[in-house]
Amino acid sequence: MKTHSELTSPMVPLPYRLCEISEEIPSCMTLRVEPESEEFFQPWMPGQFFMIYVFGHGEVPVSTSGNPEKQGQLTFTVMSVGSVTQAICRLTPGDSIGLRGPFGSVWPLDKLEGRDIIVMAGGLGLAPLRPVLYHLLSHGDAYGDIRLLYGTRQPDKIVFSDEVLQWHQDKTIDVEVTVDNAGRDWTGKVGVITDLLKDISLNTSNTSVLICGPEVMMRFSAYALLDLGVAASNIFVSMERNMKCAVKTCGRCQYGPYFICHDGPVFSFDRVRHLFKVREL
Numbered sequence: 001m002k003t004h005s006e007l008t009s010p011m012v013p014l015p016y017r018l019c020e021i022s023e024e025i026p027s028c029m030t031l032r033v034e035p036e037s038e039e040f041f042q043p044w045m046p047g048q049f050f051m052i053y054v055f056g057h058g059e060v061p062v063s064t065s066g067n068p069e070k071q072g073q074l075t076f077t078v079m080s081v082g083s084v085t086q087a088i089c090r091l092t093p094g095d096s097i098g099l100r101g102p103f104g105s106v107w108p109l110d111k112l113e114g115r116d117i118i119v120m121a122g123g124l125g126l127a128p129l130r131p132v133l134y135h136l137l138s139h140g141d142a143y144g145d146i147r148l149l150y151g152t153r154q155p156d157k158i159v160f161s162d163e164v165l166q167w168h169q170d171k172t173i174d175v176e177v178t179v180d181n182a183g184r185d186w187t188g189k190v191g192v193i194t195d196l197l198k199d200i201s202l203n204t205s206n207t208s209v210l211i212c213g214p215e216v217m218m219r220f221s222a223y224a225l226l227d228l229g230v231a232a233s234n235i236f237v238s239m240e241r242n243m244k245c246a247v248k249t250c251g252r253c254q255y256g257p258y259f260i261c262h263d264g265p266v267f268s269f270d271r272v273r274h275l276f277k278v279r280e281l
Contacts (some may be wrong), residue, residue, distance in 0.1 A: 025157055
């Protein structure tokens, strides 16, 4: 299988066709796409992203959200928040899009074997971590305890709600969900995601944590974990800055000395801890 750069310039989108689109929550859609030619398919790893190009509108970076063991297709979950993402969410099966990628660093799953894993996701941050959970479910014997801590604004904002419930019921993953606010019919927990850390027992020397969500959520989560004794080198965050070229050229995603599109989006927290302290960076 040729890489994108071997097929064409990394700045030229390859043609893909939309096979299926479904609504996760209001204004949030999951798309499944296939290459228009088998030679165009680009293998990927959990944590990487693609630039999705909608003809006549532009392109945006979106992390993969599908099963890494099903490499014949690509899955993306997109929130309709701007002109390009609105155009993506209006697509229908059969429509064509362009893809560049994959780009960026990956969740270091091969280096975490034998360790307890905590996946902390905030809101749509569960989408880039969903491939991680698929991998952990398929290779559970290679890891210790697996736990998902998920926080979102309210119950109707839970993405992949059927899967989250199934994982909880199957007890293959220890799942804890909290919401910022809820009505009387909600029987789960209410509070910020760091509250969930108070109720679990950690073997801090053998625990690694993967975090994705709003930056404020990642900052508070990472520092709460540090307070509990988890080493910064065992905490990983996925940064989701606005990327434009994806090839470390335009500087749009510069984060201190790093370029998110090239050096990230996944970083160990010890690399970026000092940057999290810089306001509005």
